[in-house]
Amino acid sequence: MERKGIRNCRCLGSHVKNSCKSSVLFIQSETYGLLSGSVVLIGATAELTNLFNRSCFGRPIVTADADKQWFQLSLEEAFYLSHDLKCLKIIGEDKCPKSDDEVWQYMKSKKTMFPDFYKAYSHLRTKNWVVRSGSQYGVDYVAYRHHPALVHSEYAVLVSSEGAGNESPRLKVWSDFHCTIRLCGSVAKTMLVLNIKKNGHDASSPSCLEKFxxxxxxxxxxxxERCREDEQQTIKNAVNRGTANVMAWTVTACCSTKASSSVPNMDAKIKSHHQPSVKTACKK
Incomplete structure (x- = not known):
């Protein structure tokens, strides 16, 4: 296990926030989402449909209406567009717009751990990861570096909470732990656990998200096997470095020995060549 934060992702998702906010506010200023059970339904025009497809929000619903495309948003996606991006108005069955607090209470009633899941969802979206449902892999979310049509997801995300009463039942037993790890490995994904720390605060309103x-x-x-290969490679590299150091030291020592042995002889030859002998000096 590795306690390591995922880095911010510069991908197609990095333009989602700006594109959604500008396009939806100025092109589709009156966009409403209808609360329907545990999802939010949106009737989208062709322009808004293209925007949702590019920004990876919701999934289209096939209907007989050819003039309007319907999209189904999860609770996290709908609240992100409504609360964070301020580009979606959510209405109830009475066709009246709901405030953020009313929507928050409604979504909490439909999903007990909604505050934890939404904090995890917005955390990944803020880091510019494209977040989709991970139900097909037995996890909560999957995170993409680019658009899902271009690449496979890199992370299989599970949401965990430290609070009492609303804890996630996942990864509580070793069998679930091993099954999830093997599944993530078989589909070439890294398992990412997001632990939501509430720091003693309750989830009575959306303002609590800033304190989590x-x-x-x-x-x-x-x-x-991989660890053994890595260990052997590390030892081999260390041996090679040690051998190289020994060879370098030997060459240096040999050069120093040759230099020290040759220089005195040259000095002796020069001295004997230029300095007259005692016998010659006496004759003169």
């Missing part, structure tokens, strides 16, 4: 912290933990399956 998110801890990131990546988990990978230990492969003994």
């Amino acid at each position: 912290n998110v801890g990131e933990l990546t988990i990978r399956r230990w492969n003994p």
